[in-house]
Amino acid sequence: MQLLLTLGGIVSIPTLSPHLSPTITRGEEISNKIIHSSYGLMEVFHLQGSPCFAGRTCCENSSYRQSSRYYLPKPFLQLADGNISKPVLRNLCPGYGLSSTCRRDRLGVKATKQEGWDFGRFVKTLYFFQGPPNPAKLLEFIIEKLSGPAPSKPPSKMDSAGIILVSGATGGVGRRVVDILRKKGLSVRVLVRNEEKARRMLGPDVDLIVGDITKESTLNPERFKGVKKVINAVSVIVGPKEGDTPDRAKYSQGIKFFEPEIKGDSPETVEYIGMRNLINAVKNGVGMRNGKVLFGLADGKFKDLPWGALDDVVMGGVSESSFFMNSNGGENGEPTGVFRGVVSTANNGGFTSIRTKNFPVAEDLSAYDGLELRLKGDGRRYKLIIRTSREWDTVGYTASFNTVNGQWQSVRLPFSSLRPIFRARTVTDSPPFDQSNVVSLQLMFSKFEYDGKLNPSFTEGPFQLPVSSIRAYIKDPITPRFVHVSSAGVTRPDRPGLDLSKQPPAVRLNKELGFILTFKLKGEDLIRESGMPYAIVRPCALTEEPAGADLIFDQGDNITGKISREEIARICIAALESSYACDKTFEVKSVVPFSEPFTVDPENLPPEKDYNEYFKNLKDGITGKELLERSPVAV
Numbered sequence: 089m090q091l092l093l094t095l096g097g098i099v100s101i102p103t104l105s106p107h108l109s110p111t112i113t114r115g116e117e118i119s120n121k122i123i124h125s126s127y128g129l130m131e132v133f134h135l136q137g138s139p140c141f142a143g144r145t146c147c148e149n150s151s152y153r154q155s156s157r158y159y160l161p162k163p164f165l166q167l168a169d170g171n172i173s174k175p176v177l178r179n180l181c182p183g184y185g186l187s188s189t190c191r192r193d194r195l196g197v198k199a200t201k202q203e204g205w206d207f208g209r210f211v212k213t214l215y216f217f218q219g220p221p222n223p224a225k226l227l228e229f230i231i232e233k234l235s236g237p238a239p240s241k242p243p244s245k246m247d248s249a250g251i252i253l254v255s256g257a258t259g260g261v262g263r264r265v266v267d268i269l270r271k272k273g274l275s276v277r278v279l280v281r282n283e284e285k286a287r288r289m290l291g292p293d294v295d296l297i298v299g300d301i302t303k304e305s306t307l308n309p310e311r312f313k314g315v316k317k318v319i320n321a322v323s324v325i326v327g328p329k330e331g332d333t334p335d336r337a338k339y340s341q342g343i344k345f346f347e348p349e350i351k352g353d354s355p356e357t358v359e360y361i362g363m364r365n366l367i368n369a370v371k372n373g374v375g376m377r378n379g380k381v382l383f384g385l386a387d388g389k390f391k392d393l394p395w396g397a398l399d400d401v402v403m404g405g406v407s408e409s410s411f412f413m414n415s416n417g418g419e420n421g422e423p424t425g426v427f428r429g430v431v432s433t434a435n436n437g438g439f440t441s442i443r444t445k446n447f448p449v450a451e452d453l454s455a456y457d458g459l460e461l462r463l464k465g466d467g468r469r470y471k472l473i474i475r476t477s478r479e480w481d482t483v484g485y486t487a488s489f490n491t492v493n494g495q496w497q498s499v500r501l502p503f504s505s506l507r508p509i510f511r512a513r514t515v516t517d518s519p520p521f522d523q524s525n526v527v528s529l530q531l532m533f534s535k536f537e538y539d540g541k542l543n544p545s546f547t548e549g550p551f552q553l554p555v556s557s558i559r560a561y562i563k564d565p566i567t568p569r570f571v572h573v574s575s576a577g578v579t580r581p582d583r584p585g586l587d588l589s590k591q592p593p594a595v596r597l598n599k600e601l602g603f604i605l606t607f608k609l610k611g612e613d614l615i616r617e618s619g620m621p622y623a624i625v626r627p628c629a630l631t632e633e634p635a636g637a638d639l640i641f642d643q644g645d646n647i648t649g650k651i652s653r654e655e656i657a658r659i660c661i662a663a664l665e666s667s668y669a670c671d672k673t674f675e676v677k678s679v680v681p682f683s684e685p686f687t688v689d690p691e692n693l694p695p696e697k698d699y700n701e702y703f704k705n706l707k708d709g710i711t712g713k714e715l716l717e718r719s720p721v722a723v
């Protein structure tokens with residue numbers, strides 16, 4: 089292995105390419121000895137301003153200089169080794185005042201198309217990305233290299249389907265949801281207050297988070313990693329004043345009236361503050377319907393990234409690019425970043441790019457399916473490279489894309505389409521792309537595609553690519569990621585002209601029950617405003633009866649009746665998969681009246697319903713609040 093030590097950045101490079109060896113007059117100096125690499129470091133110190141390193145005369149033919157000439161550029165390459173050629177080597181020392189003929193002679197290189205190389209720009213590039221030299225890091229690196237390779241960490245395994253979190257899993261609806269999800273073989277985690285109760289009810293092996301949604305400090309972010317979908321059946325606890333059986337039989341039967349009271353935490357704490365805490369705990373993993381902006385305008389603020397040019401100057405080329413902000417260059421006059429430059433194949437170069445410095449905190453994009461770039465095309469084909477390692481010289485997960493000349497367009501690059509590329513070669517044994525750990529981005533215009541292929545739309549000369557945003561997106565059709573079990577009646581307590589005698593107890597006793605429905609509605613509002621793709625299911629009175637009766641779905645919060653908890657559990661799970669249910673709020677009851685018990689023949693169970701038949705008639709934006717908003721009443 090060859091080693092390169094640059095400005096504070098320490099990079100290893102693979103064994104010298106056989107393509108190179110014959111072209112280097114002093115090829116024998118390119119040995120595997122680390123001492124040669126440290127010369128590379130000295131060289132860079134020199135280039136930053138001190139005339140010589142450690143009192144040495146900066147002699148053109150000193151051997152250490154020539155060895156470093158070879159080492160320096162290589163780690164910056166995105167190109168295949170075969171593309172590093174004679175002129176590259178020749179042009180690594182123009183800043184020292186040698187004529188190109190002299191340099192060519194010295195290195196024994198015969199080049200075809202040659203231009204002066206800007207060594208200063210090369211150093212600036214190093215400095216931008218790698219920062220100032222760091223002697224401690226250098227020592228650490230040398231020790232590490234001499235003591236053998238560091239044990240490689242296994243790549244973190246990605247479960248693209250994600251985990252479904254069931255909160256309120258020890259409740260009447262929640263435990264049924266868990267049961268059905270498991271029977272479907274889906275990955276389930278539960279959020280419960282009482283571990284012992286949960287293990288007794290759901291089995292000793294249940295994957296659980298022990299937490300109380302009213303206490304944010306109990307919702308350990310680590311335990312929410314990997315959660316991509318949520319079914320929330322948490323509720324403030326209601327029970328009969330006279331008391332209940334240990335398994336809450338009186339509460340659960342749902343039909344016979346009892347005088348209710350709140351047990352434990354208040355509705356405000358559970359249904360509103362608790363909901364806010366729960367949303368905060370899950371929203372990163374669940375994702376936003378409109379995606380996550382990495383670069384561009386988001387909520388009225390411009391989110392920038394630390395871009396810097398990274399051109400073929402790092403391998404001796406003369407292409408040059410820059411990135412700047414145009415404060416009103418977007419299609420609607422919004423700020424826009426512009427990647428522009430002049431690309432040349434002189435000195436066997438042929439690429440320009442802009443790369444971000446490593447993000448201080450890696451972006452977790454596990455909720456999303458890809459990156460979307462909003463840009464104004466120029467008919468050229470570009471590459472987006474995403475890195476998941478903080479190392480400089482590492483695999484870049486890469487996708488090429490075409491643009492249409494003169495048109496603002498959105499280019500979607502699914503994560504599933506990314507190729508692991510290292511120096512323009514596909515790496516067949518690289519770890520899968522870890523979208524929970526995105527560390528840097530790079531946009532490139534290159535002559536080279538991958539694996540020896542060329543970019544079909546490559547032309548030399550000036551180019552310009554305005555990019556107004558880069559955001560992670562959820563692919564269409566978007567389905568609910570947060571399904572919430574609320575309650576019919578939440579908008580009714582303050583509804584003008586309502587005949588309360590015909591309403592269920594919770595509506596009549598809203599005030600006595602600590603404004604239970606009012607805070608359930610506020611909790612719903614938090615979900616609707618959160619940006620997560622959601623579905624809000626509002627059951628009428630819940631029973632322990634089996635699922636299977638015909639159903640009535642409605643919107644606007646008007647119906648009364650009963651429905652089985654088992655049926656609600658099935659509806660919640662079906663909603664997770666239905667784009668019809670996305671961002672909908674609806675009530676549901678069975679067609680069977682209160683007065684009639686509903687039973688099924690265990691030998692002849694009713695067929696599973698296709699809930700899409702119900703979901704597909706649901707409309708956007710109907711909550712029942714429409715009536716309230718005409719005559720608001722303060723809580």
Ligand SMILES: NC(=O)c1ccc[n+]([C@@H]2O[C@H](COP(=O)([O-])OP(=O)(O)OC[C@H]3O[C@@H](n4cnc5c(N)ncnc54)[C@H](OP(=O)(O)O)[C@@H]3O)[C@@H](O)[C@H]2O)c1
Nearest residue numbers: 256258259260261281300301302322323575627628629630
């Ligand atoms: N009963 C009805 O007739 C009716 C009618 C319409 C709508 N609904 C609504 O339907 C939903 C589901 O009802 P259900 O009968 O399944 O409710 P449930 O049996 O009372 O279950 C409530 C669940 O929430 C959990 N919980 C309560 N506070 C919590 C907290 N601070 N942190 C974490 N978990 C907490 C409980 O945990 P523990 O096991 O630890 O107590 C329990 O698992 C509720 O929102 C309910 O209001 C009910």
